Amino acid sequence: MTAEKLTDVRMFVAAPLSVGASVTCTPEQANYLVNVMRLAAGAEILVFNGRDGEWRARLAEVGKRRCSLECLALVRPQRAGPDVHYVFAPLKHARLDYMVQKATELGVAHLQPVLTRRTVATRVNLERMQANAIEAAEQCGVLRVPTVGEPLKLEALLANWDAGRRLIFGDEAAEVASPLAALAGMASGPLAVLIGPEGGFDPAERTLLLEKSYATAISLGPRVMRADTAAVAALALVNAALGDWR
Amino acid sequence: MTAEKLTDVRMFVAAPLSVGASVTCTPEQANYLVNVMRLAAGAEILVFNGRDGEWRARLAEVGKRRCSLECLALVRPQRAGPDVHYVFAPLKHARLDYMVQKATELGVAHLQPVLTRRTVATRVNLERMQANAIEAAEQCGVLRVPTVGEPLKLEALLANWDAGRRLIFGDEAAEVASPLAALAGMASGPLAVLIGPEGGFDPAERTLLLEKSYATAISLGPRVMRADTAAVAALALVNAALGDWR
Numbered sequence: 001m002t003a004e005k006l007t008d009v010r011m012f013v014a015a016p017l018s019v020g021a022s023v024t025c026t027p028e029q030a031n032y033l034v035n036v037m038r039l040a041a042g043a044e045i046l047v048f049n050g051r052d053g054e055w056r057a058r059l060a061e062v063g064k065r066r067c068s069l070e071c072l073a074l075v076r077p078q079r080a081g082p083d084v085h086y087v088f089a090p091l092k093h094a095r096l097d098y099m100v101q102k103a104t105e106l107g108v109a110h111l112q113p114v115l116t117r118r119t120v121a122t123r124v125n126l127e128r129m130q131a132n133a134i135e136a137a138e139q140c141g142v143l144r145v146p147t148v149g150e151p152l153k154l155e156a157l158l159a160n161w162d163a164g165r166r167l168i169f170g171d172e173a174a175e176v177a178s179p180l181a182a183l184a185g186m187a188s189g190p191l192a193v194l195i196g197p198e199g200g201f202d203p204a205e206r207t208l209l210l211e212k213s214y215a216t217a218i219s220l221g222p223r224v225m226r227a228d229t230a231a232v233a234a235l236a237l238v239n240a241a242l243g244d245w246r
Numbered sequence: 247m248t249a250e251k252l253t254d255v256r257m258f259v260a261a262p263l264s265v266g267a268s269v270t271c272t273p274e275q276a277n278y279l280v281n282v283m284r285l286a287a288g289a290e291i292l293v294f295n296g297r298d299g300e301w302r303a304r305l306a307e308v309g310k311r312r313c314s315l316e317c318l319a320l321v322r323p324q325r326a327g328p329d330v331h332y333v334f335a336p337l338k339h340a341r342l343d344y345m346v347q348k349a350t351e352l353g354v355a356h357l358q359p360v361l362t363r364r365t366v367a368t369r370v371n372l373e374r375m376q377a378n379a380i381e382a383a384e385q386c387g388v389l390r391v392p393t394v395g396e397p398l399k400l401e402a403l404l405a406n407w408d409a410g411r412r413l414i415f416g417d418e419a420a421e422v423a424s425p426l427a428a429l430a431g432m433a434s435g436p437l438a439v440l441i442g443p444e445g446g447f448d449p450a451e452r453t454l455l456l457e458k459s460y461a462t463a464i465s466l467g468p469r470v471m472r473a474d475t476a477a478v479a480a481l482a483l484v485n486a487a488l489g490d491w492r
Binding site for chain 2: 098101105106107178179180219221222223229232234237239240
């Protein structure tokens with residue numbers, strides 16, 4: 001029998017990756033590989049850990065509830081990806097899952113929930129957010145899994161903001177109607193994109209944001225969009241105008 | 247008792263709208279207004295039909311399974327919105343629902359399913375697509391509900407294409423890396439955005455597209471995105487560069 005081919009399974013692991021490194025799967029990972037995907041010893045998958053690039057790895061020591069992986073060869077070296085944070089008022093359930101997956105596909109480095117006066121979902125399941133980010137990275141070939149921050153109130157977030165990181169926020173009443181005109185001429189460098197809750201920012205919050213020298217309001221057109229739509233739209237514009245879609 | 251205030255219900259209706267016009271609700275609409283939203287005679291809602299603008303209307307003749315509306319006053323006149331068609335390989339279930347909702351929020355005029363060699367979902371429920379478009383328009387204050395076309399094979403679609411409508415398609419191997427550079431200098435006018443299936447276009451399909459004088463390939467960055475993410479990203483870029491986000 002010939003050696004089994006590389007499967008299309010791609011899995012995030014926590015362990016360091018290098019030639020010959022052994023990776024012990026978690027029980028969930030072992031269950032997925034062995035029972036769901038029905039892989040046997042010798043099958044090969046892709047693994048990544050967000051730091052050491054993407055590797056070909058072979059299943060070894062396969063049991064019903066455990067398995068380990070042997071790291072074979074580097075397939076893609078680690079790349080940094082754009083230095084873009086995504087800051088957002090959490091949404092409920094499925095829409096939050098979706099938004100986190102989309103932001104990961106769009107390559108953000110960090111996911112930062114922010115609580116505003118009109119935020120509806122104030123309890124945020126950070127583990128679920130991280131799991132959604134990992135799943136999106138696995139499915140979309142993303143090498144870097146975004147980190148997830150503890151929720152912060154908007155005032156606290158801004159009080160500790162690094163002024164070297166430009167904050168681009170969606171604002172229905174932005175003075176410049178064209179988002180590309182507002183982004184044009186902005187210097188490259190650390191960025192953040194902020195999308196408020198479905199009800200928008202409170203007037204006092206908006207005033208607070210507009211006072212900051214590091215903040216830029218962008219309009220997202222004449223129609224109302226749901227927050228998860230605005231997320232993808234704003235991140236796409238920022239990637240295209242300032243990020244790695246150039 | 248004072249007159250009841252305007253509720254935040256916004257509903258699409260098929261009937262013509264004008265001052266004093268009476269609109270008979272469908273049984274589903276009557277059930278929603280009377281039993282779900284628990285509105286009584288005299289309550290006011292917003293209605294639109296995609297042609298005559300948005301109107302204030304008052305519930306009249308309310309029964310358990312029927313109700314009619316009396317059209318009171320124009321709130322927003324009809325606006326045409328951008329002449330952008332969204333052409334897409336259908337996805338399965340929830341992701342298709344989502345994509346249709348998002349395209350509606352982004353203001354497209356027409357939804358056109360296209361069958362490509364790698365399209366997975368070949369059976370398309372057009373009624374469900376139209377219902378999703380209506381729901382998104384209702385929720386997001388959109389005045390124009392996109393029309394929905396019968397699915398067409400890519401070759402048939404292109405064979406009957408109006409060459410006056412520029413076709414912008416997502417292409418991982420686009421020659422120009424920057425989508426904004428590819429869109430810059432393009433004349434305004436009728437547009438279409440085409441996003442292929444999750445597996446991308448077949449090489450022969452890609453060659454066919456690139457041969458067309460009316461087609462422009464745009465890259466959507468160095469990461470793989472799911473088709474529903476690419477939809478929002480591409481439509482946002484087109485709205486911002488060529489459409490009504492200026």
